[in-house]
Amino acid sequence: MAEELLIPTTGKITSQLTSSLLAVAFLSSFGSSMLYGYNLAVVNSPAQYIKDFYNRTVVARNGTGLNEEALTLMYSLTVSVFAIGGLLGSLIVGILVTRFGRKGTIVKTTVLVFIASVLMGFSRTCESPEMVIIGRFITGVHSGISLSVVPMYLGEIAPKNLRGFLGLVPSIFIGTGVFTAQILGLHELLGKEEHWPLFLSVVVVPTFIQLLLLPWFPESPRYLLIEKHNVHATITALKWYRSKCNIQAEIEEMQEEQRSLSSVQTLSVWSLLQDQSVRWQVLSVVVINIGMQLSGIDAIWFYTNDIFEKAGIPPPEIQYTTAGTGVIEIITGLIGCFTIEKLGRRPLMIGGFTMMGLCSTGITLALILQTNLSFMRYMSVCCVVGIIAGFCIGPAGVPFLITAELFKQSHRPAAYIIGGSLNWLSNFTVGFVFPFMQRSAGAYCYLVFAAVCFSVAVYVYIVIPETKNKTFLEISRMFSKKEAVLETQGLTQLDQLKLKKMNGYGGLEHTSLELDSSSSAP
Numbered sequence: 001m002a003e004e005l006l007i008p009t010t011g012k013i014t015s016q017l018t019s020s021l022l023a024v025a026f027l028s029s030f031g032s033s034m035l036y037g038y039n040l041a042v043v044n045s046p047a048q049y050i051k052d053f054y055n056r057t058v059v060a061r062n063g064t065g066l067n068e069e070a071l072t073l074m075y076s077l078t079v080s081v082f083a084i085g086g087l088l089g090s091l092i093v094g095i096l097v098t099r100f101g102r103k104g105t106i107v108k109t110t111v112l113v114f115i116a117s118v119l120m121g122f123s124r125t126c127e128s129p130e131m132v133i134i135g136r137f138i139t140g141v142h143s144g145i146s147l148s149v150v151p152m153y154l155g156e157i158a159p160k161n162l163r164g165f166l167g168l169v170p171s172i173f174i175g176t177g178v179f180t181a182q183i184l185g186l187h188e189l190l191g192k193e194e195h196w197p198l199f200l201s202v203v204v205v206p207t208f209i210q211l212l213l214l215p216w217f218p219e220s221p222r223y224l225l226i227e228k229h230n231v232h233a234t235i236t237a238l239k240w241y242r243s244k245c246n247i248q249a250e251i252e253e254m255q256e257e258q259r260s261l262s263s264v265q266t267l268s269v270w271s272l273l274q275d276q277s278v279r280w281q282v283l284s285v286v287v288i289n290i291g292m293q294l295s296g297i298d299a300i301w302f303y304t305n306d307i308f309e310k311a312g313i314p315p316p317e318i319q320y321t322t323a324g325t326g327v328i329e330i331i332t333g334l335i336g337c338f339t340i341e342k343l344g345r346r347p348l349m350i351g352g353f354t355m356m357g358l359c360s361t362g363i364t365l366a367l368i369l370q371t372n373l374s375f376m377r378y379m380s381v382c383c384v385v386g387i388i389a390g391f392c393i394g395p396a397g398v399p400f401l402i403t404a405e406l407f408k409q410s411h412r413p414a415a416y417i418i419g420g421s422l423n424w425l426s427n428f429t430v431g432f433v434f435p436f437m438q439r440s441a442g443a444y445c446y447l448v449f450a451a452v453c454f455s456v457a458v459y460v461y462i463v464i465p466e467t468k469n470k471t472f473l474e475i476s477r478m479f480s481k482k483e484a485v486l487e488t489q490g491l492t493q494l495d496q497l498k499l500k501k502m503n504g505y506g507g508l509e510h511t512s513l514e515l516d517s518s519s520s521a522p
Contacts, residue, residue, distance in 0.1 A: 021162070023217065024241075028103075028106055029172070031207045031209060033169075033174045037175060037178040037181070041182055045181070045185025045191050046191070053124060079432070081136050082136045082139060083427035086140040086428075087140075087428065089144020089420075090145070098227070101224075103214065104219065106146060109145050115138055116134075116142070119138070123197055147420065151397075153220055154170070155167055156220040160469055165337055167398075168401065171396040174396060175329030175392050186319055218241070224237060225251070272411055282415070293427045293430060295353065295452055296450075308321055335393055346460060348398055349394045349395060352395045353456045353457040360383070360449045363387075366383060402467065405475055408476055
């Protein structure tokens with residue numbers, strides 16, 4: 001256990017945003033979250049070129065080409081294999097962050113991006129569709145790791161009153177990555193047929209910049225103190241990340257958490273699932289991470305051009321309309337980032353999911369009515385923009401932040417494994433199934449997404465408390481009180497039931513058991 005420290009006090013913990021915090025948030029998100037956003041959208045623009053490449057290669061190998069269904073299946077695999085890689089990455093993140101630390105994991109896993117870029121960049125030269133698919137899989141593994149580690153890292157280095165702001169920085173870079181892919185995919189840039197392998201492999205550039213600069217910054221202070229018991233490295237890291245604030249108070253808060261975990265090792269996923277004291281936290285992570293992907297945002301990102309084509313947008317205008325949605329992503333991401341510490345986590349998630357549900361319903365109506373009302377095709381575009389805006393303002397980044405906030409240090413890696421694996425599994429499901437849903441259900445497929453969005457918004461409203469400006473221990477105690485209230489209500493209900501039996505000489509009364517309205521709350 002770390003020794004008690006006496007450090008000169010310079011006042012209360014302040015909300016100062018230092019250049020070091022901003023630099024780390026930028027670098028860790030630039031080479032990781034931006035890459036994730038880029039890979040979500042990069043297959044959208046060159047879709048037809050990639051399909052033609054697959055067909056030509058199969059013809060050269062077998063003498064016959066692929067039928068439409070087989071080609072759709074192969075391209076769907078190319079799109080969704082990214083999520084399979086992400087699922088694998090999310091499953092091993094707990095081992096990596098425990099062994100290498102938060103920053104160490106981000107830096108060491110950059111090698112995956114270089115391997116993937118080489119495979120995709122030389123796929124056409126080698127006449128190998130397999131290289132494209134494997135490259136997408138490897139970038140997915142990297143994104144699966146970094147999408148969990150980066151929010152964990154930023155959440156642990158940030159003071160509690162800036163944790164929300166820094167926690168949403170990755171979502172801004174996800175939107176920036178999507179926008180970058182949309183701009184580079186324009187026909188005037190890398191949107192030509194001869195450039196698509198370069199278009200897929202350009203992801204190496206931000207990762208290379210991250211690899212050059214991020215190693216110079218310190219590791220997470222919480223990881224250094226609570227898991228590595230390295231007092232002096234913790235002090236050095238806190239001095240690096242804080243400016244004129246009371247690091248003594250912050251270290252004391254970490255040591256309090258460390259003492260509460262003195263007899264607890266880092267939990268495995270199975271142990272976390274069996275721990276009744278955190279059941280509501282685990283359920284909340286499950287709901288918001290599944291809801292984040294089943295909200296339909298991946299269908300929008302993966303197949304934007306197809307959606308606009310079916311909405312009746314003229315083909316020459318589609319690529320510019322798609323690029324315009326990227327601007328909305330960045331603007332709404334910035335709005336969410338700069339308002340989260342004022343509004344809180346709950347309003348951004350509830351408002352974002354509700355807006356997405358309304359717009360998904362609107363797309364269905366617009367696609368049904370556009371055969372009779374030509375102006376409805378523009379309604380479809382507005383609804384797509386609304387879905388993207390609703391997602392980026394809250395659901396894009398808050399679930400990752402909430403996953404870090406709801407758990408103590410010993411539970412956090414396992415929680416990220418659960419949330420990340422479900423996130424990526426849902427991502428794969430949408431990416432693979434949506435083209436077939438669209439062909440079979442037509443416009444009505446968006447109603448499924450609407451139902452998911454409304455359900456998650458209701459769950460967040462009822463169950464998840466506001467975590468703004470609270471320490472990890474304070475949040476944990478909030479849920480402990482919820483558990484205690486539930487147990488008390490359960491015992492009260494049992495006692496009342498026994499009393500009714502006694503009054504009825506062993507038989508239950510026909511009148512219903514009446515409880516306070518508060519007892520129905522989770």
